[in-house]
Amino acid sequence: MNYKQRLLDKLLDKFERSRAYLDESTARRRIMIQLSAEFPEYDIEKSETRSLVNSIVHDLAEQGIVGYDWLPHENGNILSRVWLRLDNLPCAYESAGRTPKKDKVNTVLSMVLDCSQSAALPWLQEFLSATRAAIETRRRAAPLLPDDVEQARAVLTALQGINDRGGEECLERVFSLQYFGNSKYFENNVRGKVASIIRKYLVEEGSDLDAPSDDEVLSQVGLVRSPEQIEFSGSMVGQLTGILVDFSAFKHGATINSPTVADLEIISLPSVKKILFIENKANYLNYIFRSKSDDELVIFHGGFYSPARGAFFQKVYETGHRDGVEFRHWSDIDLGGFRIFCRLQSSIIPELIPHFMDREAFISRRHHWVNFGEKYQAELKKLLELPEYAQFHSVIQLMIAEKAKLEQEAFLLS
Secondary structure, three states: OOHHHHHHHHHHHHHHOOHHHHOHHHOOOOOEEEHHHHOOOOOOOOHHHHHHHHHHHHHHHHOOOEEEEEOOOOOOOOEEEEEEOHHHHHHHHHHHOOOOHHHHHHHHHHHHHHHHHHOOOHHHHHHHHHHHHHHHHHOOOOOOOOOOHHHHHHHHHHHHHHHHHOOOOEEHHHHHHHHHOOOOHHHHHHHHHHHHHHHHHHHOOOOOOOOOOHHHHHHOOOEEOOOOEEEEEOOOEEEEOOEEEEHHHOOOOEEEEHHHHHHOEEEEOOOOOEEEEEOOHHHHHHHHHHOOOOOEEEEEOOOOOOHHHHHHHHHHHHHHHHOOOEEEEEOOEOHHHHHHHHHHHHHOOOOOEEOOOOHHHHHHOHHHOEEOOHHHHHHHHHHOOOHHHHHHHHHHHHHHHHOEEEOHHHHHOO
16 A cells, blocks of 8 residues: 555545635645644554554654654554644645645636637626636636546536537537547536526526436537427327428328428418417327327427427427417426416417316326425425516415425326
8 A cells, every 4th residue: 555645645636625725825734734633645554564654654654754752652553633734735736646736726717718718608607707817816726627627628628519510419428439530428427417407597497306317407508318399289280301291181290300490480380279389298199199189389398498390399389379379388387387387388389278287287286296395395395486487476476385286197098
């Protein structure tokens, strides 16, 4: 075992977590470890190990790297404490064979500044600005970026790639191959961190109790595992590459992908009087197979919709609004469902009406309520203070009183 390496690493780790790391001149407390409690490798029952560590500490002290004390009445035999000499830190790092954290962080800062020069996306600019401020004030990039230089470089490479593509849809593995030379590198190494950054600086949707998935978050910047599939059922006539397409022929539902959405022009919605968006896939399929009427257009909404799906919703809305169609949305009666509804209403369809999301619908399926805890209850209470959720305040008050929510699938049961 390399006792010298482990001892120096423990001391330097402690230093890099201390106030002294930010400003060595203000350090008032020694950066020290109690060997009996913090360095179990120092086994005083093993004379050979004890003598070896004693010799290592003595040598480090001779070099001006550490100071030390013996246990009372054990002078020259059993060490009590070892501390770092802050006036000789460069030698400590050199002896440990590691790069000072400040040097690593300065390298990360340089990369952040380089990335900032070409960042065009507002949310990316905000993230880079926050990261720069954190490094300059706290001398660390974490948790915004890894302090490790190579990990930080990989995250910034991915963010730069997203910026360069400008939201254009791209398969994740193709993106990974293009920017990392390996089709699985992005997924295996940086996907989660990149999704967390996008979630915080672009999405800002809800809380960790109902946060959109990594897939949903990454789709906001055009990174997808496979092309987005949009599903709907009803009377719709569109035009693709100059050819009229009547989707009403697909009685059991039609599916188009995101490139098709970009090419699609919706000409008309013949006989459609109501458009219903349904969040849950099982409810969507059950509805179009068993409940849909001829004057309805039913659209599978899913969770946090992507730009491609949003573009389709926008095209449907523009045509339906022109024809005076009624717009409804059906989601879970829970935090996520309310937020999904309000996002669609505020971003695309101001006239949107809730479907089976009121107090009566909630009570009708009381045997299928799902209980929740205090943290979830606190998040629900916040919605009572927001005017955009006023139409749900009545059912939210009941949910809070009963400490229960309801999933859409309950309406598939008798």
